[in-house]
Amino acid sequence: MIELEGVPELIDPVMVAAFEGWNDAGDAASTAVAHLEREWKGEVFAALDAEDYYDFQVNRPTVWMDAGVRKITWPTTRLSVVRVGGEKPRDLVLVRGIEPSMRWRSFCNELLGFAHELGVELVVILGALLGDTPHTRPVPISGTTSDPDLAQRMDLEETKYEGPTGIVGVLQEACTHAGVPAVSLWAAVPHYVSQPPNPKATMALLNRLEDLIDVRIPLGELPEDARAWQVGVDQLAAEDSEVAEYVQTLEEARDTAELPEASGEAIAREFERYLRRRDGGGPPGAPGAPGGHATEGGDGPPSPGSYRRDSPSERTRPPKPPKPNADDAKPSADDEDSSED
Numbered sequence: 001m002i003e004l005e006g007v008p009e010l011i012d013p014v015m016v017a018a019f020e021g022w023n024d025a026g027d028a029a030s031t032a033v034a035h036l037e038r039e040w041k042g043e044v045f046a047a048l049d050a051e052d053y054y055d056f057q058v059n060r061p062t063v064w065m066d067a068g069v070r071k072i073t074w075p076t077t078r079l080s081v082v083r084v085g086g087e088k089p090r091d092l093v094l095v096r097g098i099e100p101s102m103r104w105r106s107f108c109n110e111l112l113g114f115a116h117e118l119g120v121e122l123v124v125i126l127g128a129l130l131g132d133t134p135h136t137r138p139v140p141i142s143g144t145t146s147d148p149d150l151a152q153r154m155d156l157e158e159t160k161y162e163g164p165t166g167i168v169g170v171l172q173e174a175c176t177h178a179g180v181p182a183v184s185l186w187a188a189v190p191h192y193v194s195q196p197p198n199p200k201a202t203m204a205l206l207n208r209l210e211d212l213i214d215v216r217i218p219l220g221e222l223p224e225d226a227r228a229w230q231v232g233v234d235q236l237a238a239e240d241s242e243v244a245e246y247v248q249t250l251e252e253a254r255d256t257a258e259l260p261e262a263s264g265e266a267i268a269r270e271f272e273r274y275l276r277r278r279d280g281g282g283p284p285g286a287p288g289a290p291g292g293h294a295t296e297g298g299d300g301p302p303s304p305g306s307y308r309r310d311s312p313s314e315r316t317r318p319p320k321p322p323k324p325n326a327d328d329a330k331p332s333a334d335d336e337d338s339s340e341d
Helices: 025-039 104-118 148-153 167-177 199-213 222-238 241-257 264-280
Strands: 014-020 043-047 062-066 069-073 078-084 090-098 122-131 141-145 182-190
Touching: 014 025, 014 104, 014 167, 025 078, 025 090, 025 122, 025 182, 025 199, 090 104, 104 167, 122 167, 122 199, 141 148, 141 199, 167 182, 182 199, 199 222, 222 241
Parallel strands: 014 090, 014 122, 122 182
Antiparallel strands: 043 078, 062 069, 078 090, 141 182
């Protein structure tokens, strides 16, 4: 039985979810939801019973001290609610946790129970995957859904993915079968620099979410962190000729594939977002800046605001990629392509 006595009546609520693990390359998705919680001071109102869904040998609890008393934090999934102000206020139900180890159908049913009780109108699930994308270009963001009508109405792709999936895909299908509109937003993270955090991918997900649900999301320190991240990766790539050559190959493939996208419509979308941010008084995050907007589309991950600008001697070198042949130069994400839900 789900009891939500402490939660007020919500206004046009949207549920935004992300899960650490297989669907969260570079911690980009879970960090995006953590950013929303922090910026809007979300208050946790519910947590799923960790005993039901997690293998504690895989996701271990942590011990910490509180005023000299030892306490344990169990790995789980928590729900919080935030109200977004403005001319048309609305509420976001934020779901942040770890991909469960077992009983995925029960896990999804429990989240859907909360969605039903809270009157959620749309579920947006964030994910991130490793892909053949250069770090020097805007982060590719794909929006997918299983509902053809929703795909047409919200300008999304109707997913055609077949293959292994994670909790993002399972939850989206559970929503579809329950009659709850659901969308997945995926960020493609460069596979050669997959270590978290990735503030550039986090910011790209938030920008796409902002467009999708028509709210202005304060970015805080994310634009600065994204620029620092890109400068750091640029320096690491410049120190290794093979990595630099590989990045150039990816850039050429990406630019060739996206030439048709350099249209007046795409430029207009970027300019409209810039104007919204300027009028709202938030950080502009000017289009085209390093770590800028993508033009198309538990308590553990490092927060974007604490992204550390390492000195060159402290950085971890990206793994050296194999020298690509003609076939390898093609953009791909075969394990979980950008159409995966």
